[in-house]
Structures are given as C-alpha cells and as structure tokens.
Amino acid sequence: xxxxxxxxxxxxAGLLILGGFVGASTAVQAAEEVNxxxxxxxxxxxxxxxxxxxxxxxxxxxxxxxxxLVERLKAEGRNSPADLIFTVDIGRLADAVEGxxxxxxxxxxxxxxxxxxxxxxxxxxxxxxxxxRVIYASKDRVPLEEARALNYEDLAxxxxxGKICTRAGDHEYNVALFAxxxxxxxxxxxxxxxxxxxxxxxxxxxxxxRAQVKAILEGQCDLALGNHYYYALMLQNExxxxxxxxxxxxxxxxxxxxxHMNISGMAMTKSAPNRDNALKLMRFLVGDLAQRMYxxxxxxxxxxxxxxxxxxxxxxxxxxxxxxxxxxVAKLRPAAIRMINEVxxxxxxxx
Amino acid sequence: MSDAKAAVALGSxxxxxxxxxxxxxxxxxxxxxxxxxxxxxxxxFPSENIWPHLFETVLWDYIETTVRLMVGVxxxxxxxxxxxxxxxxxxxxxxxxxxQWALMLPLAAPTYIVAYVYTDLLEFxxxxxxxxxxxxxxxxxxxxxxxxxxxxxxxxxMMTLTLYPYVYLLARAAFLEQxxxxxxxxxxxxxxxxRTFWRVALPLARPAIVVGVTLTLMExxxxxxxxxxxxxxxxxxxxxxxWLTMGNVGGGAQIALVMLGFVVLLILLERLERRRxxxxxxxxxxRRARRTGLGGAARWAAxxxxxxxxxxxxxxxxxxxxxxxxxxxxxxxxxxFPDFAINSLLLAGGAALLxxxxxxxxAYAVRLxxxxxxxxxxxxxxxxxxxxxxxxxxxxxxxxGAFDNAFDGWMRDTFGVSTGLxxxxxxxxxxxxxxxxxxxxxxxxxxxxxxxxxxxxEMAARTLGEGPTGTLRRVHLPLMKGTLLTAALLIFVxxxxxxxxxxxxRPFNFDTLATYVYQFGSSEQLELSALGALTIVxxxxxxxxxxxxxVARDPSEVI
Numbered sequence: 001x002x003x004x005x006x007x008x009x010x011x012x013a014g015l016l017i018l019g020g021f022v023g024a025s026t027a028v029q030a031a032e033e034v035n036x037x038x039x040x041x042x043x044x045x046x047x048x049x050x051x052x053x054x055x056x057x058x059x060x061x062x063x064x065x066x067x068x069l070v071e072r073l074k075a076e077g078r079n080s081p082a083d084l085i086f087t088v089d090i091g092r093l094a095d096a097v098e099g100x101x102x103x104x105x106x107x108x109x110x111x112x113x114x115x116x117x118x119x120x121x122x123x124x125x126x127x128x129x130x131x132x133r134v135i136y137a138s139k140d141r142v143p144l145e146e147a148r149a150l151n152y153e154d155l156a157x158x159x160x161x162g163k164i165c166t167r168a169g170d171h172e173y174n175v176a177l178f179a180x181x182x183x184x185x186x187x188x189x190x191x192x193x194x195x196x197x198x199x200x201x202x203x204x205x206x207x208x209x210r211a212q213v214k215a216i217l218e219g220q221c222d223l224a225l226g227n228h229y230y231y232a233l234m235l236q237n238e239x240x241x242x243x244x245x246x247x248x249x250x251x252x253x254x255x256x257x258x259x260h261m262n263i264s265g266m267a268m269t270k271s272a273p274n275r276d277n278a279l280k281l282m283r284f285l286v287g288d289l290a291q292r293m294y295x296x297x298x299x300x301x302x303x304x305x306x307x308x309x310x311x312x313x314x315x316x317x318x319x320x321x322x323x324x325x326x327x328x329v330a331k332l333r334p335a336a337i338r339m340i341n342e343v344x345x346x347x348x349x350x351x
Numbered sequence: 352m353s354d355a356k357a358a359v360a361l362g363s364x365x366x367x368x369x370x371x372x373x374x375x376x377x378x379x380x381x382x383x384x385x386x387x388x389x390x391x392x393x394x395x396f397p398s399e400n401i402w403p404h405l406f407e408t409v410l411w412d413y414i415e416t417t418v419r420l421m422v423g424v425x426x427x428x429x430x431x432x433x434x435x436x437x438x439x440x441x442x443x444x445x446x447x448x449x450x451q452w453a454l455m456l457p458l459a460a461p462t463y464i465v466a467y468v469y470t471d472l473l474e475f476x477x478x479x480x481x482x483x484x485x486x487x488x489x490x491x492x493x494x495x496x497x498x499x500x501x502x503x504x505x506x507x508x509m510m511t512l513t514l515y516p517y518v519y520l521l522a523r524a525a526f527l528e529q530x531x532x533x534x535x536x537x538x539x540x541x542x543x544x545x546r547t548f549w550r551v552a553l554p555l556a557r558p559a560i561v562v563g564v565t566l567t568l569m570e571x572x573x574x575x576x577x578x579x580x581x582x583x584x585x586x587x588x589x590x591x592x593x594w595l596t597m598g599n600v601g602g603g604a605q606i607a608l609v610m611l612g613f614v615v616l617l618i619l620l621e622r623l624e625r626r627r628x629x630x631x632x633x634x635x636x637x638r639r640a641r642r643t644g645l646g647g648a649a650r651w652a653a654x655x656x657x658x659x660x661x662x663x664x665x666x667x668x669x670x671x672x673x674x675x676x677x678x679x680x681x682x683x684x685x686x687x688f689p690d691f692a693i694n695s696l697l698l699a700g701g702a703a704l705l706x707x708x709x710x711x712x713x714a715y716a717v718r719l720x721x722x723x724x725x726x727x728x729x730x731x732x733x734x735x736x737x738x739x740x741x742x743x744x745x746x747x748x749x750x751x752g753a754f755d756n757a758f759d760g761w762m763r764d765t766f767g768v769s770t771g772l773x774x775x776x777x778x779x780x781x782x783x784x785x786x787x788x789x790x791x792x793x794x795x796x797x798x799x800x801x802x803x804x805x806x807x808x809e810m811a812a813r814t815l816g817e818g819p820t821g822t823l824r825r826v827h828l829p830l831m832k833g834t835l836l837t838a839a840l841l842i843f844v845x846x847x848x849x850x851x852x853x854x855x856x857r858p859f860n861f862d863t864l865a866t867y868v869y870q871f872g873s874s875e876q877l878e879l880s881a882l883g884a885l886t887i888v889x890x891x892x893x894x895x896x897x898x899x900x901x902v903a904r905d906p907s908e909v910i
Binding site: 066072074079170214217344347 | 581584598854857858
C-alpha cells in the first residue's frame with residue numbers, strides 16, 4: 001500500500017514534469033526562423049542550413065521523416081507551421097503539388113539560376129541537385145568498351161540473364177527510371193522491357209544502391225543499377241573502397257537520349273507563415289556556396305550553372321544527360337508502379 | 352463477470368459513481384480508438400479504387416507471405432519461449448539462475464537492428480561466408496549453397512529471436528503460478544516429466560502462452576523495418592507500397608484494415624481460448640515444486656537450449672553493436688545525445704504511466720458494469736497495437752489537424768483570434784500515438800490481472816460500505832502491483848524502440864534515441880548507429896531485469 005502510494009506520487013510528479021516538457025517543446029521561438037519538413041536525411045542537408053543560419057541569423061527548424069510529411073501538411077492545413085518541404089526525388093514533389101499543399105513562387109533569382117527543365121513550369125517546385133541513375137559494371141567480367149556502350153534498353157537483353165542486380169522495383173529511384181522508360185517508349189514497350197529486366201535479375205531485388213555494387217564484388221551479378229553518388233561515397237569509405245574498385249561506373253545511353261537524371265528539390269508550402277525567410281533560404285540553396293557544398297559533401301551534380309562540381313565529380317567526366325521533362329516523368333509514376341506490380345518485379349527472376 | 356455484477360447489486364446506492372466509471376471508460380476507449388476510426392474513414396473514401404489492380408497482381412503474394420511469416424514466428428517463439436520457460440522453472444542445471452532473467456534480454460533490442468547485424472554477418476561478403484570460402488577454396492556464390500538471410504525464413508528468425516521473450520515471460524509466470532503440487536501429484540500418479548509437461552502443465556499454461564504468441568504476432572504484423580530491409584513482401588510492405596509509391600492513402604488504409612482483420616481473428620481465437628478457463632487464484636503463497644536435477648548430458652543440453660536464444664538474440668548482436676560503438680564512438684557521439692536520451696526516457700516513462708492509468712480505469716469500468724458495448728469498445732481500442740506505426744500516425748494527424756483547424760476557425764470567427772495548431776506537431780501528439788499503439792499491452796495485462804481477483808473480495812469491501820473507487824484503490828490496486836509494473840515496463844521498453852510514429856508526429860528539432868539511430872541506419876551507416884542502438888538496449892535492460900524480479904516474486908501478477 002505504501003509502495004503503491006509512492007508509485008502514484010512519483011507518477012503525478014512525472015506527469016507534471018512531462019507537462020512542462022510538452023510546453024517547452026512547443027513554445028514559439030521569437031527569433032527569426034524558417035520551418036522545414038524534410039524527406040532528405042539530416043546529415044545531407046544540415047550543413048547547408050547551418051551555413052544559412054550563420055549568414056543570415058535566421059534559425060532553421062526541421063522535422064525529418066521518411067514518410068507522411070505531405071499528409072502532415074494536408075492535415076495541418078492553413079495553420080501548418082511549415083514553410084518549405086524538401087524531397088529526394090521528383091515523386092514526392094509531385095505528390096506535394098498534387099496534394100495541394102504547395103504554393104506558386106515567382107522569383108527572378110530562382111528562375112534565372114535554375115534551368116527550365118529543373119523547375120515546375122508553374123513555379124510549384126524547384127530542383128536543387130541532380131543525381132544520375134547509372135549502371136555499375138563489373139571490371140572483371142564486363143569489358144569497359146562494352147560497358148560504355150550500354151543503355152537502359154540493353155538491360156532487358158537475354159545475354160544478361162541472371163547477371164543484373166537492383167534494389168526493390170518500387171523504390172522511388174527505380175520508379176522514376178521506369179516512368180521515364182514509359183515516357184520514352186510507351187506503356188507496352190516499357191512493360192516488355194521491364195519483364196526482360198526482371199528475367200535478367202540475379203536475385204530478388206533487395207538492399208540499397210550500395211549493396212548492389214557490393215554484390216558485383218561478390219560475383220553475384222555483373223551489372224547493377226544505382227545512383228552515381230554512391231560511387232563517390234564508397235570511394236571515400238575505407239571499408240567500401242574495394243566494392244567501388246570492383247566496378248566501373250557507366251553513364252548509360254550516351255549514344256542515345258542520355259542518362260536518366262532525377263532531382264532533389266524543394267517547394268514552398270501553402271501556409272508558409274515565414275514566407276520571406278523561406279524565400280531567402282530557397283535563394284541561398286541555389287546560391288554558389290550551397291551548390292558547391294552539395295557538390296562537395298553529397299557528390300550530387302549542382303543545378304546552378306558555372307558552379308564547379310567537386311574534384312571527385314569531375315573525375316567521373318562529363319556526360320550526356322537526358323533532357324526529359326521531369327514533370328512528365330512524375331505524372332507516369334502511378335503507371336510505372338502498376339507495371340511493377342503487374343510483372344511482379346519484386347518477386348525476382350523466378351516468377 | 353456475473354459475480355462482479357452481483358457485487359455491484361450489493362452496493363446499489365453507489366450506482367451514480369458507477370455510471371461515471373462507465374462513461375469515463377467509454378470515453379477512454381473512444382479516444383484510444385480514434386486513430387483506428389480515422390484509418391477506417393480513409394479506407395472507405397480512397398482517392399482511387401486500386402483493389403482490382405492489387406487483387407490481380409500482388410495482394411495474394413502479400414497475404415501468403417504474411418501468413419507464412421506469422422505461422423513461422425508463432426511456432427518459433429512458442430517453441431523457444433515455452434521450452435526455455437519450462438526448463439528454468441522445473442529443472443536444475445548449470446546457469447539456470449542467470450538464464451532466468453537473461454532469457455528476457457533479447458526484448459531490449461529492436462528487431463530491425465538485429466536484422467542489420469545478422470545481414471552483415473551472414474551475407475556473401477560477411478565474415479562467416481568469407482571464412483567458409485577461404486577454408487574450402489570456393490570463389491563465387493555459385494560454388495556453394497548458403498542460407499539466404501533476406502528471405503521470409505530470415506525474417507522469421509529475426510522476429511523469433513527478438514520477440515520470443517513475450518512468450519517466455521508469460522509461460523514462465525504460468526508455470527510458476529501452477530501450484531507446484533499439481534505437478535507433484537502428476538508425478539506421484541506415475542507420469543514422467545514429459546507426460547506431466549504435455550498432459551498437465553502445458554494445458555494449464557495454454558491461455559498464457561496464447562496471449563504471449565498473440566503479442567508476438569501483433570508485433571510481427573506491425574514490423575516494417577525488418578521486412579523492408581529483407582525485401583519480404585508482407586501486407587505491411589503493401590500498405591507502404593500503395594500509400595507512398597502509388598500515392599494512394601486510401602488504398603494503403605484498406606490494406607491496413609485487411610491486417611486488422613487478421614488481428615481481430617487472432618483476438619477472437621485468444622478470447623475463445625481464455626473463455627474456457629476462469630479460475631481465481633485461491634492461495635496467496637504457492638508451494639513451489641522442487642526442481643528436477645538433470646544429469647549428465649541432459650544438464651548440458653538444457654544449458655545449450657537456454658544459451659542459444661540468449662546468445663543469438665542478445666549477446667551476439669549486442670557484441671557487434673558494442674564493437675562498433677567503441678570503434679566509431681567519436682563520429683557517432685553527438686553533444687545532443689543526453690537530450691535524446693532524456694526525451695526517450697520521459698516519453699517512455701510518461702507513456703507507460705498514462706497507458707497503465709487509462710487501462711486500469713477502463714478495465715475496472717468493464718468489471719464494474721461489464722456490458723457488451725463497453726467491453727467491445729475496449730477490445731476495439733486495443734487494435735492499435737497491430738497497425739503499422741506510420742499508418743497509426745496518419746490516423747492521429749488527421750483528427751488532430753481537423754480539431755485544431757476547426758477550433759482555430761471558430762476562434763477566428765467568434766473572437767478574431769487565431770489559436771493555430773494546438774495538438775498537431777506537439778509532444779502530446781507523439782505521446783498519444785504511444786498510448787494508442789501500446790494500449791493493448793496494458794489493457795490485456797490489467798484485464799487478466801483483475802480477472803484473477805475473486806469477486807468475493809470486492810463483495811466484502813462493498814458490503815463493508817466502500818464505494819467502487821475506494822474498492823479499486825484499497826483492494827484491487829494493491830493486489831495488482833506486479834501486473835501494473837509488468838505492463839508499465841513492457842510499454843517502457845517498446846516506446847524506447849518506437850520509430851515510425853515518432854518520426855512523423857514529432858515537433859521541430861525534436862529527436863529521441865530511436866530517431867537518432869534511424870538517421871544513420873536509414874543511410875546504411877550501421878557503424879554510426881551502433882552507439883545509439885546500444886544505448887536503447889542498455890536503457891531497455893533496466894526494465895527487463897525489474898520485470899524478472901517481479902515475476903519471480905509473484906508470478907500470479909504477471910499479465
């Protein structure tokens with residue numbers, strides 16, 4: 001009984017503390033600020049936010065999450081504290097626009113710096129960096145010349161049966177690539193291609209892009225689909241250096257339409273209580289400094305022309321980029337994902 | 352319950368207070384069930400009907416994989432949990448006293464972290480396969496066969512290893528609770544130890560085991576981290592596929608409801624099981640049976656059988672984490688680490704307290720008046736445990752946002768003042784998510800804890816003039832200390848590990864240990880996440896040890 005009373009008393013004390021804790025964490029900060037919802041991982045974007053705060057004195061508050069931020073914006077409606085939303089690919093940007101949680105921004109700086117294909121024609125979203133969907137080819141088993149001639153279409157060629165690795169079909173990077181194939185070839189041809197690719201898989205799609213390159217080292221596959229910056233990441237990692245060394249990174253389709261590019265991007269939310277600060281942050285992120293940081297720290301291709309990519313990026317060489325409209329690709333994502341289910345891509349080659 | 356009703360009749364002059372209990376109970380059940388209602392609402396109004404498409408393509412795959420996973424985890428955790436519980440309760444062998452609590456340890460480790468560790472160990476480039484290749488001169492994966500970890504079988508193994516302690520905890524409590532005399536009588540009547548186990552002990556412990564297995568299965572359904580990492584296509588994976596990639600929240604919610612169908616089935620089975628048994632503990636002190644001393648080979652077989660789950664579920668992954676935590680200490684340390692830990696502790700402690708308080712209220716309200724509506728509402732409120740965390744978070748975002756905006760609109764119209772968002776994006780929303788998610792753990796515990804208290808106890812109290820509240824305070828609560836503690840500790844450990852709802856609902860610049868670990872884990876920088884993961888495990892150890900003591904002290908008070 002005594003013990004119980006004690007438990008209750010400390011319980012009540014706990015609740016009081018918790019009350020204070022709830023209050024403290026929701027207290028509105030008086031300082032200049034801008035609020036960000038981010039699908040991008042913190043370590044990729046925090047350094048730029050810190051630089052922005054140093055330069056302007058404006059605090060950047062962030063919620064990082066992997067899922068559901070668009071839904072959070074929808075639920076919060078006109079009272080949402082968020083000013084900006086950041087994504088790692090065109091898909092989520094399109095979701096945000098479609099969900100009606102973004103607003104049109106017309107800004108001479110942004111429009112002047114960003115190429116037209118890398119921002120929404122209506123001003124709903126803006127690209128920040130570009131990432132290439134490349135092919136990793138085994139140095140030992142795929143002659144460099146042959147690898148360099150590869151395009152995405154070749155991945156369905158039966159000569160690669162049992163030799164290709166990729167992550168899950170419904171991962172956003174693959175979905176965007178498959179949608180781009182639909183945009184390029186139409187649904188029927190794209191589907192036949194996807195069936196061919198599925199049949200060529202060495203194993204059930206799994207792991208992240210890095211894991212695919214590792215599988216090349218391990219001899220499980222000869223070709224793998226992945227994003228380009230993983231090559232840089234692996235080269236800079238003691239343990240993973242050997243993985244990268246096992247593969248050549250190939251920019252596909254150089255004789256044709258060019259390599260498929262996706263973007264990381266941003267949009268201003270409809271509610272945006274700190275509109276001016278948000279615009280300042282947007283301009284800052286397409287500025288020289290931030291773009292250079294992106295290139296150097298994340299090894300993504302800067303969207304701002306004239307910014308030198310990092311030394312490492314330069315060592316990858318220049319290449320032809322597909323100039324597909326990302327807005328068009330984004331619209332085909334539902335078709336792509338239906339196709340992925342229809343061919344049961346994720347079940348792997350046995351299906 | 353009819354006994355309880357008789358008790359109520361005795362104290363009819365206090366019916367007024369009981370009415371309040373019932374209304375209060377109903378309100379609690381409704382509040383906890385609110386997110387489930389919101390998800391149902393989403394499912395009823397999808398933006399686009401994707402069922403024909405899913406039906407023709409991947410739905411059956413999802414269902415088949417889910418069933419295989421559930422059957423595997425159920426069998427695995429039942430065998431390990433019951434087997435080890437039986438051994439440490441009835442046999443004497445080296446290390447028994449340590450295993451008694453050590454068998455609980457794997458509960459402290461998040462399943463997806465254990466999955467990361469094993470993938471690193473067992474994959475082609477991992478140390479084990481590399482060693483095998485060196486030893487036998489194999490060069491590529493085509494030269495030999497090695498079990499693939501990223502499969503349904505692998506997921507079953509990971510979940511069994513981290514979830515069997517639920518079954519162990521409950522089975523052990525049940526075995527301890529069976530008065531030793533039952534077993535001794537069985538032995539005296541000529542039954543051997545095996546026969547006693549199968550014919551006497553197991554049937555008596557069955558309800559407890561079923562509850563434990565149900566808990567593991569609800570966790571299994573909820574898991575996304577592991578199945579995603581292993582590319583195992585369960586219904587949970589399907590929810591996210593439809594919601595995130597197809598951009599169809601309604602469709603995702605529909606699949607979530609299919610999952611709830613599984614759970615309702617489970618709960619019905621469990622209720623059916625429980626209904627057959629209703630006995631109230633008579634003795635306050637049990638006579639413990641003497642443990643059988645095992646000889647020779649059997650001693651070491653028992654030792655090995657208990658060591659294996661502890662070693663595989665805790666020591667080995669814990670060791671790998673410890674190694675990485677030390678090697679990468681400077682890179683993974685953040686000066687905000689203590690803040691994260693404090694956030695985690697406060698949230699876990701607060702959620703445990705809230706869950707237990709609300710569950711006590713509701714379970715007691717059901718006991719006082721029973722009634723189909725109230726008890727159904729209580730069961731409905733327990734479903735949150737099986738909904739994937741991110742979907743549950745959606746179910747909270749939507750009503751909270753609607754309330755905030757409606758209230759704000761009304762204030763603007765009436766007083767010209769904007770109140771903004773009162774609930775959305777606050778720690779309160781995160782806390783609410785935990786209560787909804789883990790309410791089942793506390794309600795199940797409290798309900799069965801109350802069930803073990805003889806109605807004659809409260810009849811006596813009520814006859815002597817005590818009201819329902821006083822009876823609860825002075826009779827039931829003191830009798831249920833252990834149950835309350837068990838429930839609170841289980842919730843505490845689970846909140847420490849919770850990730851998806853925390854990520855989505857938290858305020859700006861707010862992190863817990865779990866979200867901090869996730870930052871590194873999601874970018875596959877597992878080495879860097881080790882320190883945080885280890886801290887979660889370490890903090891989780893405290894309740895695990897406390898839990899063990901509670902069981903040993905009085906097994907009748909555990910769930």
